[in-house]
Amino acid sequence: MDILLLVERIGEAPTAALLGMLTGVIFGIAAQRSRFCLRAATVEFARGRMNDSVAVWLLTFSTAMVWVQAASLMGWMRPEDARIVAVTGSWSGAIIGGLLFGVGMVLARGCSGRLLVLAATGNLRSLMSGLVFAVFAQMSLSGWLSPIRDWLAAMWVTQGGRNMDLLAWSGLPEWGGLALGVVTALVALEVSRRNRIGFGRLVFASGVGFAVAVGWVSTFTLSQVVFDPIQIESATFTGPSANTLMFFLDYNAVLEFDIGLIPGVFLGSFIASMLTREFKFQGFSDESNMRRAMTGAAFMGFGGMLAGGCAIGNGVTGTSVFAGTAWLALLCMWIGAMVTDFLLDQRHATAHA
Incomplete structure (x- = not known):
């Protein structure tokens, strides 16, 4: 795609939106077919298992890192120019927001990205939860919850007006990020082999990571040909849900x-679910499940905005460019989700065994 020609024909803003749609379509197809979900991976891990959800998450996480770091080495993008790296990060926001997001995605039975994917397949529970998530994200961005978010985020921030670049901080060579991604991908493939995951699902899991790279490279390329500065960004769902x-x-x-x-x-x-005949309308089974999902969506909306990104924005997109707060937020999401699963779901299952 010749981005300069596209800008000349339709303008800068429509081109940016079109690139976002391209990234989204790739992400949506790949996520629906691979059943990528951080919440499912954390629950498996919390219960002492390394099954298909963990394998798919690891493969997505690692391939995003591989694609993005390879693109950086080839000069197709500069991770230091990515918005999440170029602005001040919040350590306190990553910790508190990450924990809240982790709690929320277990309550809602899916992270924000997974809710959007499921909503497109006819899942009305996810559609409703996604709307609540978007409303609370907007309230946290510029509404009634924004003063609380600002106060919590300002408690502990990165120095120098930028986020921490973990690759630079660690002293690793330029190819260090790519090497780490390859090693993690090999681990993911071994876990996949043990769980006998089909080749097609592995390809689509890698496709989610590829979509993240498409976003980074396309917005960076656009930034080189437009007059007004634009944000170099990729797939995330907290801010975009509020903005949309x-x-x-x-x-x-x-x-x-x-x-x-x-x-x-x-x-x-939607296209993927229709082609595979998986589109099916579903609703809440009872009132308690609805309350739980709504509460979890609210936690994710506020937590994701406070953390500077969701399970995708921090956990895949931000980590692929080695933004310090993204890695911390991801760790806290895992902790929050695992603790919530243990306190609520595992104990409930044991009590009714």
Whole structure:
């Protein structure tokens, strides 16, 4: 795709939105077919298992790192220019927000990205939870919850006006990130082999990581040919969900990468589910499950905005460029999810055994 030619024909903002949609469609198809879900992986791990959900998550995590770091070595993008690296990060936000997000995704039975994918397959529970997530994300961005978010985020921040670049901080060579990604991918493939995961699902799991690289490379390439500066970003769902919600509510809202990303994921997931005949309308089974899902979505909306990203934005996209707070937020998401699963679901299952 000749991005310069596209900019000349349709303009900068529509091009950014189109690139977001392209990234989203790839992500949506791959995530729907691979059943990628951080929540499922954390629950498996919390219960002492290394099954298919862990394998798929590890493969997505590692292939995103491999694609992005390879693109960096080839000069197709500069990780230091990525927005998550170029701005001040919040350690306190990563810890508190990550823990809250982890709690929320277990309660809602899916992270924000997974909810969007499921909503496109006819899951009305996920659709409702996703709307609650978007509303609370917007409230945390510029609404009633924003003062609390700002206060918590300001408690402990990175120094120098930038996030911590873990590769630079660790003193690893330029190819160190790529090597780490390859090693993690080999571990993921071994776990996949033990669980007899089919080749097709492995390809689609890698496709989720590839979508993250597409976002980084395309926005970086666009930034080199436009007059006004744009954010170099990729797949994430907290900020884009809030922005997409406001785009459809505000007639004067402008197009950007975020506005194309969310519809793109929905479209890709919908197409994949229709082609495989997996589209099926589903609702809440009872009132208690609805309360649990709504509470979890609210936790994820606030926690994701406080942490600077969701399970995808921090856990795959941010870690692929080695942003310090993204790695810390991911760790806290795992901790929050595992503790919640142990206190609520595992104990409940034991009590009714």
